[in-house]
Amino acid sequence: MQIEYVVPCHFGLEAVLKREIRDLGYEISQVEDGRVSFYGDELALCRANLFLRSAERVLLKAGEFSAGTFEELFQGTKQIPWEQYIPENGKFWVAKAASVKSRLFSPSDIQSIMKKAMVERMKEHYHKNWFPEDGSEYPVRVFIKKDVVTVGIDTTGESLHKRGYRPQSGKAPISETLAAALILLTPWKRDRILVDPFCGSGTFVIEAAMMAADIAPGMNREFTAENWGNLIPKKHWYEASTEAQDRIRQDVTADIQGYDIDAEVIRTARKNAVNAGVDHLIHFQQRAVRDLRHPKPYGFIITNPPYGERLEEKETLPQIYQDFGKSFRGLKDWSAYMITSYEDTERWFGRKADKNRKIYNGMIKTYFYQFMGPKPPRRKKEEQGV
The missing domain is CATH 3.30.2130.30 (VC0802-like)
Structure with a gap:
């Protein structure tokens, strides 16, 4: 039907x-x-x-x-x-x-x-x-x-952003559904490096790791329609659940990294990654954005840097975005994607975005700035089995 x-x-x-x-x-x-x-x-x-x-x-x-x-x-x-x-x-x-x-x-x-x-x-x-x-x-x-x-x-009940892995959130969390959608807007694939230098409670890197391992986002939660015996036979839920289990790639490897300057926040992010079953795919570390380095080319930064929603944070934003831009310029052939409501982003980051897209994060009008690096040579892709 x-x-x-x-x-x-x-x-x-x-x-x-x-x-x-x-x-x-x-x-x-x-x-x-x-x-x-x-x-x-x-x-x-x-x-x-x-x-x-x-x-x-x-x-x-x-x-x-x-x-x-x-x-x-x-x-x-x-x-x-x-x-x-x-x-x-x-x-x-x-x-x-x-x-x-x-x-x-x-x-x-x-x-x-x-x-x-x-x-x-x-x-x-x-x-x-x-x-x-x-x-x-x-x-x-x-x-x-x-x-x-x-x-x-x-049919859902609690919104689908409630994946079940994030009982605690850091400051200014981004929802799981928005984080996943933004990753899907980029060309990132599981064989490419991904770093979030402002990882907070770990949402971006956890969502990316779940994609890499093909873990269904709704696996660890319940839905209102599961109780609709008159409309949806139980066998359909078993069938969908079995499909989700069968799709998980246990053998996958990934280079996904989450950094934050706050040690407590990193501890929370690690716990969330364990809850999501992807802690083995993510490297978390307490690190400031000015110390962001990586020896390999063609990586991706996908992040939600501070917005300065609180007045006392506003003064620190130029330095944060300046440090971020400087670190990014030191990464050879990388791409950076960030969602922020900070109006002086491009000025302090030191580069005009190749593209930006207006997106509402709750009631806050934000922009998804896209700074695109070059594609890796085809020969290398073939060697990696892409």
């Missing part, structure tokens, strides 16, 4: 998610700001949750309709065949409502009216006036854009 799924992601990174979904073998139905939709079967729900690195969550699309008034919203919601998705004892509510350029814009009103419409539909189908809601959870998410209402049932 073909089902349409809606997958939200960070604004500006839709192309990365689209490629990931295609690589899983599914057909894209639509790409919009901050989300990609695709068609798949019931197993696709399990595989998307387990394997997608840049997705925030996976929604099962229940319906879509136009509504410019609350009455139209009520009737449109009531038309959706909720009984096909939610059993008699299911717990259901509108967990989140978002509205852009639409006449209906109050999230709390949208949520309560839709819940009432769902109850009315369920009453008519189940011939009951009251529902215990003591069974599995079916949280609903709704997005209204230009009066078009898209309704999805959340």
